[in-house]
Amino acid sequence: MTESIGLPRAGTPARSRKALRNIPFPAIVGMVLLIVPAFVAIFAPWIMPHDPAAIDPSRALIPPLPFEGSDPAYLLGTDNLGRDMLSRLIDGSRISLLVGVLGVVLAGTIGLAAGLLAGYYGRFVDAAIMRLVDALLAIPGILLILVILGVVKPGLTTLVVVLGLTNWVVYARQIRAEVLEIRERLFVEAAKNFGVSHTRILLRHITPNVMPTFIVLSTLSVATIIITESSLSFLGLGVQPPDVSWGLMLTSGRDYITNAWWLSTLPGLAIAGTVLGILLLGDWLRDTLDPRLGV
Amino acid sequence: MHGNEPLLSIRDLRVTAEKRDLTLVDGVSLDIHAGERMALVGESGSGKSLTCMSVISLLARGLRVSGGEIAWRGEDISRVSAGRMRQLRGREISMIYQEPLTSLNPVLSIGNQLGEAAKHVSASRADVLSMLDRVGFDRPERVLRQRPHELSGGMRQRVMIAMALLGRPRLLLADEPTTALDVTVQDQVLKLIYDITVETGTALLLVSHDLNVVRRIADTVAVLYTGRIAESGPTERVLSEPRHPYTDALLRSVPSLGVKADRLTAIPGRVPTPNEWTDGCRFASRCGFATATCVDKPPFAEFQGQASACWHTDRLIESKGAR
């Protein structure tokens, strides 16, 4: 009986399938931009041409390939300590993407739970959660991160936790709004089917319905988190050596802008390309899964 | 206006929805002479509003005139530049719309919006005030300072009429101007439109689905069905002696003084949607007179100024004689 509680959605499976068949051009660009770094990150140990940490001052600052003084062994040149840029970019992709994904998993989990609880139970729970959300929204995310990093030692784990703790707010707000709407529709039905527990309604009937929103928000969050990670690493507060991340590579690159442009250009391109891929894919997912989220 | 030259002469007008390649107006032809009041009648989707919008080039995005000619005093304005069309709008051809509630900009005062129109047609402030007075505002000065939401639907439509007639146009297009109004107000606004067009000698192209409205206002009428004219002619003739089964059915589905409520009959079936349109008679599936002949396009036959596109006009008249 309870299984019959169905909610009509804007995007029915049939429509989604149809949309999948004609993927728009920007989304294809987005997929390509994303598949490359993902592939690279997964197969990093096998495709790195050199040891990304091997220092050799004798071959420092070799420019990338088509430029004068380049060395075919170092396709994208070397950095100020003679480390191979390509290998470091490949190695950096792992941490940048890993932090992005783990950050989103954490932020998404907290945000989903908070949004579901606030929207479903309302009253006190809602008031408490939404007050916290308001408070966190009044501080720029990066500022809150700086406060936390002021008291906790920086590092990979810290970074993921901090990014998760500051990015759940977006989820909570959006999902709460959605649950409020779904709940109105659902309670009419649920009232007819007495014995259904709250947990069951929440998990079996409401959660699946907020999934499209959740997925769309997650793509946008990955983008935000990757950019934030790179900013923090750039400021020296994120990923710490000897770990490599794209943001961290930019820190040392900045000192060489006058004579070695590739040190700062290449990691930045890697970040921008990946984020662009995510944004393009996110726009498409939003249009297909949940048109209501559009601005 | 000299001779019998029409003011507006539409020939074989076609309007298509670009994206889905659907023809929505499919070969409409009509003439309006100076001072003539003509009504376009039909159900929603018949193409009556689109025909009206085509004249002043205000078709919604994605729709365009794909064929035919719209001659304004001899000049084809269906393909004219935006600049030329701007010159005509307000000065030669004006329009009032179905939704007076949303047709005025909510953030600008009435005075501001009337002022723009006045400037375009070089009307003075005194002209604006006297026009407001004419359309029925007791205190025109006050209205100028108000914003749209402070006025009732009827008052807004009066403002729209004043705005449209400021430039003393030769033709007023009215797209269901009273449909969105309260029943009591409908009559007043309709009477205003009638009186003011008679006074100023402005020709009127009224789009309506209400035969009673048409009967009261229009000299001539064109009945549209599925993007084509089913029947046209002098209003009195068409509405009393229809020569097309659709007009006949339409008349019998509307309560009026002549027909008692218990004799009303709904038209069976439904209007075919544009993707179902064929070249033959599109009313055939709902028509009691339909025969195998009706799969061919019915010719337009004229009889004493009354024209209809039906293979079986004779049988229709016969059946009416028998009743």
Next chain:
Amino acid sequence: MGYYVGRRLLEVVPTLFLIVTIVFFLVYIVGDPVALMLGENATPERIAAIRDAMGLDDPLPVQYWHYIVSAVTGDFGDSYQYHEPALAIVLERLPATLMLAVGSIVLALVIAIPMGVWAAMHRGGAVDHLVSSISVVAKAVPTFWLGIMLIMLFSVNLGWLPVSGSGTWAHLALPMITLGTGTAAEITRLVRSSMVEILGQDYIRTAYGKGLRESFVVFKHGFSNAFIPVASITVLQFSALLGGALVTESVFAWPGLGQLLVKAVTQRDMPIVQAAVFVVAVMVIGLSILSDISFKLVDRRINLD
């Protein structure tokens, strides 16, 4: 109206209270203020003395109470680095950051409004696609990297503008562009979508029907209706923009709050950090209330005239 203002102001209290509490929690419970203050090689006696002086051996509620009281009075303690009241140092740096932020917003609006309107007028066409592509790329580029690239191009290679520092308008140009780009992208998208909706309204058709020029219809009738949504999103962007300013300042050595903060965080100078959080939060909340109230007023003028 008075009631509305009063209610909005009252809503601020719990929000600010929560922010102060979050910071207290972080500094006093997650972190250890004395260890932060003295560094790792302090003698146990010295630590004990400081703990006692700071009241850190008091029960937590008491500490919390003291903390709230001093926060309310704007006393966040002295900076460990500068040995001056933290709030004063923060307030001294604030104008530079505000100048950068406001400059960027103005720049963003100047770019975004015409672009968004232009795209909306040609929606679905080449111009629209171009504008969308530019704005999505602008969103993807990390602020600080854009800054580095701009320095490389305009300062190092072309030599047109100074690399970093402050004082002249030339110094402000690159940081402003760097910070304004992302905001411009965001606002462009919003202007476009609200204009697309507005340009489909009946009153726009009426305006065309009157014989008005297209540019006139679009800006007077169209944009007058887009103004409020655009203005309120711009205000919402301000918080994100301040965050971006913190990073941008580090790239350009712009002597604002951002640089101060990054240094304070690396030096564990918590009073500065706390004061900065408080000041920024008050500013963001204040601005959002101010904008809510002014939009209400504008709306009221529309409603009542």
